[in-house]
Amino acid sequence: MYKSMLFLHWKQIKYALIPAVVASFGLPLMVVSGLGIRAARGTPLEAYQIIGELNTWLHWFPSLASALGILIGLSAWNWDHAHNHVYALSLPVSRFEYVLNKLLAGATLALIPFAGMWLGAHVASAAVDLPVGLNAYPNQLAVRFLFAMLLLYGLFFALASGTKATVLKLLTVVLVFVLLGSLGNEVLADYYPVFERVHMVEYALRTLIEAPGPFQVFSGNWALIDV
Amino acid sequence: MNSAIELEGVGWSAGKAFELQDVSLSVPVGSIYGFLGPNGSGKTTTIRMFMGMMKPERGRISVLGRSVPKDMKQILGRVGYVPERPHVYPALTVAEQIGVHSAHYELWDQGWCNELIDRLGLDPTRKIARMSKGETGKLLLLLALSQRPELLVLDEPTDGLDPVVRRDVLTAVLDYVSEKNATVFISSHLVHELERMCDWVGVMDGGRLVAELPMQHFKNGIKRLRVANAPESAVEVPFTLLSRTPDNGRGSIETWIVRDWEAPMRHYFDGVGATVRDIIDLDLEEGFVELLRSSRPQHTNGG
Numbered sequence: 366m367y368k369s370m371l372f373l374h375w376k377q378i379k380y381a382l383i384p385a386v387v388a389s390f391g392l393p394l395m396v397v398s399g400l401g402i403r404a405a406r407g408t409p410l411e412a413y414q415i416i417g418e419l420n421t422w423l424h425w426f427p428s429l430a431s432a433l434g435i436l437i438g439l440s441a442w443n444w445d446h447a448h449n450h451v452y453a454l455s456l457p458v459s460r461f462e463y464v465l466n467k468l469l470a471g472a473t474l475a476l477i478p479f480a481g482m483w484l485g486a487h488v489a490s491a492a493v494d495l496p497v498g499l500n501a502y503p504n505q506l507a508v509r510f511l512f513a514m515l516l517l518y519g520l521f522f523a524l525a526s527g528t529k530a531t532v533l534k535l536l537t538v539v540l541v542f543v544l545l546g547s548l549g550n551e552v553l554a555d556y557y558p559v560f561e562r563v564h565m566v567e568y569a570l571r572t573l574i575e576a577p578g579p580f581q582v583f584s585g586n587w588a589l590i591d592v
Numbered sequence: 593m594n595s596a597i598e599l600e601g602v603g604w605s606a607g608k609a610f611e612l613q614d615v616s617l618s619v620p621v622g623s624i625y626g627f628l629g630p631n632g633s634g635k636t637t638t639i640r641m642f643m644g645m646m647k648p649e650r651g652r653i654s655v656l657g658r659s660v661p662k663d664m665k666q667i668l669g670r671v672g673y674v675p676e677r678p679h680v681y682p683a684l685t686v687a688e689q690i691g692v693h694s695a696h697y698e699l700w701d702q703g704w705c706n707e708l709i710d711r712l713g714l715d716p717t718r719k720i721a722r723m724s725k726g727e728t729g730k731l732l733l734l735l736a737l738s739q740r741p742e743l744l745v746l747d748e749p750t751d752g753l754d755p756v757v758r759r760d761v762l763t764a765v766l767d768y769v770s771e772k773n774a775t776v777f778i779s780s781h782l783v784h785e786l787e788r789m790c791d792w793v794g795v796m797d798g799g800r801l802v803a804e805l806p807m808q809h810f811k812n813g814i815k816r817l818r819v820a821n822a823p824e825s826a827v828e829v830p831f832t833l834l835s836r837t838p839d840n841g842r843g844s845i846e847t848w849i850v851r852d853w854e855a856p857m858r859h860y861f862d863g864v865g866a867t868v869r870d871i872i873d874l875d876l877e878e879g880f881v882e883l884l885r886s887s888r889p890q891h892t893n894g895g
Contacts (some may be wrong), residue, residue, distance in 0.1 A: 369692045376683050446683055452679040456696045473801035570617040 367459060368485035370399075371471035372377055378440045382477060385433050389481035390452060392429060393506070393589055396422045412496050412592070419588055420480050424585040426506065430513035438521025439513075443469045464526070471522060475514050483507035499590055506589050513582045542566070594745050595654075596621045596775035597642055599634030602651030612799045614651070619777055621794065625749055626786035627679065627779035627809070628880060635779040636676050638796065639747050641672060656743060657715045665871035669698060672736030676747040678838045682721035686714055686731060690712040690738075697739040705738035706712065712760060713796040733761050737768050744768070750785060752863065762789060787811070791794060795883055802887035812880035817848040818870040834886035845869065849882045 375382075399418050445453050453463055486503030495501065524532060546566040554560040574583045597619040612634050619625040628637045641647040641777045642653050644664040680689050686709075694700040704866060709716060711882040712730040720728065727751065746764065750758040766789060769776055780786055786793070786807075793810045795803040805813070807854040814834075821844050826833050832851040839845040853871075861868050874882065 366695055369695045372688075373681060373684075373692060376681070376688075447678040448677075449644065451675050451677075454641060455668060455675070455679070457665050457667075458696060459665050542867045 367469060368465045370466045371473055373444065374437075374441060374467075374470050374474055377443060378436065378466070378474070381436055381440075382474065385429075385436070386478050386481040388429060389433075389478040389510070390485035392422075392425055393482070393485040393503070394492075396589060397489040397493050398579045399543065401487060412452055412499050415496070415499060415590060416588075416592075423587045426510060427513055428459070430510045431517050433475065434514040434517030434519075435521050437471050437474055438518045438523075439525045441467055441522050442525045457540075468519075468522060471518055475518055478512040478514065479507060482510045489589060493590065496592065498592055501590050503589065506587065509582060509585060510589060512579075516579050516582060542569075595619055596656060597625075597777060598652075598654045599638070599642060600652045601640070602648045602653060604648050605644065606635065610634070610637070610799060612648075615796075615799075615801045616651075617794050617801055617804055618651045619775060621775055622773050623648075623792045624778065624790045625792040625794065626642065626787065626790035627777060627794050627796065628781065629779075629781060630668050630781055630884065631795040634799040635781075635796050636747055637799075639745060639779060641779075643667070643671070663711070666712075667722060669739075670742045670862070672739055672741035672744045674729075674744075674746045676731045678732060678752070679730065680720050680735075684895055685717055685719050685720070686723075687716035687738075689720060689731065693735050694738070699740045701738055701740050704740070705734065708734045708737060708791055712764065718895050719835060726753050729753050729757060729761060733764060740772070742774055742837040743746070744774055744776045744778075746776065748780055749778065750782070757823070758785070765789075780785065783880045787876045795880065797884050797887050799840070800887070803851075803883055810879060811876055812873070813852050813854075814869075814871040814874045814882065815850055815853045816878075816882075817850060817868050819846050820844055820867045820869055822848070823864045823867050824844040830860050834882050849874075849884070849886065 390492065397420060398420070400415055456463070458466075483503065486501075486506050490501035490503045493501070521527050521551050527535075546569070547564075550560055550563075574580045595618045597617070599617050601614045607719075610632075615634070615638055625852070627635050627638070631678065641648050642655055642660055644661040644667070647661065649760050656670055658667050660667065681692070684692065691706060694702065694705070696727070708714075712734060714727065714730055714734065718727070720731070733746075733749065736746075746765070749765075750813055751759055753761065762785070765776060765778075768774060778786065778790070792805050793805060793807050794801055803810075818839065819836075822836065826836070829850075831853050834849040834851055836846050836848045839847050858868055858871075
């Protein structure tokens with residue numbers, strides 16, 4: 366059953382996944398290509414210049430991982446929703462088994478961009494002459510990329526498994542939180558000056574990705590090359 | 593196990609819009625059971641109940657001697673299902689869909705599947721999205737039959753198909769039944785389609801099962817009688833009186849529609865001083881319409 370699920374999911378997203386794999390492979394190469402261009406213009410770059418150049422690219426890695434995780438997660442239930450789950454419910458498998466196999470199939474697909482990132486990171490690392498004191502971390506970057514992708518995949522897989530009404534309710538809760546948070550911030554700022562500096566929604570988001578927990582992966586070190 | 597499907601007092605409601613009202617039915621093993629009813633009468637909802645897709649609010653269901661929904665996994669491995677709307681994946685080819693589907697069934701018979709592909713004239717390389725309604729209908733039946741089911745559940749399998757495809761589909765079902773002695777539960781609003789093949793009939797209307805009887809009784813037991821000097825109240829009649837209406841412009845003559853009619857029942861009328869002028873056989877469609885008419889609440893003028 367797992368193979369069927371994998372095949373079905375692949376059929377749905379192959380046209381989106383192929384360019385995504387190319388992007389995963391190409392991103393580390395683009396990062397180091399900037400270093401090569403700068404180095405070609407003059408003397409070899411200092412360590413701090415390399416770090417500075419790489420920092421301008423860092424946000425692309427979690428962004429790509431998030432986009433891929435969301436894509437794979439949301440697409441997992443497309444066909445099931447289109448048929449009101451009739452096909453799935455007519456199969457001689459328990460619901461738990463069905464969901465588990467579907468989850469694993471999607472996670473397997475996430476390994477394809479991971480492989481692209483891993484390969485790209487290794488090729489990029491090998492292409493750069495690093496000054497003393499700097500090291501390349503291709504494996505760490507690729508694993509971080511995979512983890513971020515799987516995290517958002519799992520989240521959106523769960524979200525997409527619900528009915529439209531459930532998804533609507535969840536989105537309404539998030540929207541109400543954002544609206545009340547923003548409005549409440551302005552009202553509270555009149556009485557408590559601290560709220561002029563602290564925005565509640567921003568604070569909540571920052572807490573989510575910076576506090577110890579799985580989401581911390583997004584605020585961690587995404588550098589391919591570091592000290 | 594005498595019944596392939598058994599429902600006892602099954603009820604379910606979708607707010608005020610629709611209610612399945614204490615449906616009790618029994619589908620004998622080895623029978624071809626026609627499930628008749630107009631659109632929106634609750635046929636598909638009933639099917640989804642015993643297929644474990646919806647949970648009844650009350651009542652008890654068993655399929656192939658096992659309890660629903662507890663033993664659903666074991667049940668569905670022995671049931672071939674053709675839903676009302678195609679549930680196959682449009683992006684796949686016929687061969688790919690067969691590959692995906694067969695992976696779930698232990699009893700899948702690939703040899704029989706290949707034979708059916710030839711017989712139904714399907715092209716394994718054809719993409720489902722590009723197939724006609726008739727071809728999709730054939731594919732759904734092929735998927736259901738190739739798993740060698742003990743019970744075939746067909747929800748409006750020929751709806752919208754042209755007569756040639758419809759005949760192909762029904763012939764394939766009948767051939768399978770004669771070979772395997774499987775039970776078939778077939779829902780339709782096309783009365784004539786079921787007339788030739790079914791040996792039991794259940795009739796749904798407004799979320800209720802209004803009749804369940806052998807096809808022979810249904811075909812021969814519903815009559816239109818023209819009764820002269822009919823008694824004012826028809827009590828203790830030996831048959832089921834579905835309706836009685838005055839015969840316009842003919843004085844004391846009335847038209848009675850009766851069910852469960854047998855020839856000796858004619859003596860009842862002698863006993864109450866009435867005379868039966870004519871006994872007319874209703875065809876299945878007329879019988880079906882009269883059955884529905886009699887089961888619906890009567891509206892009074894100026895109510």
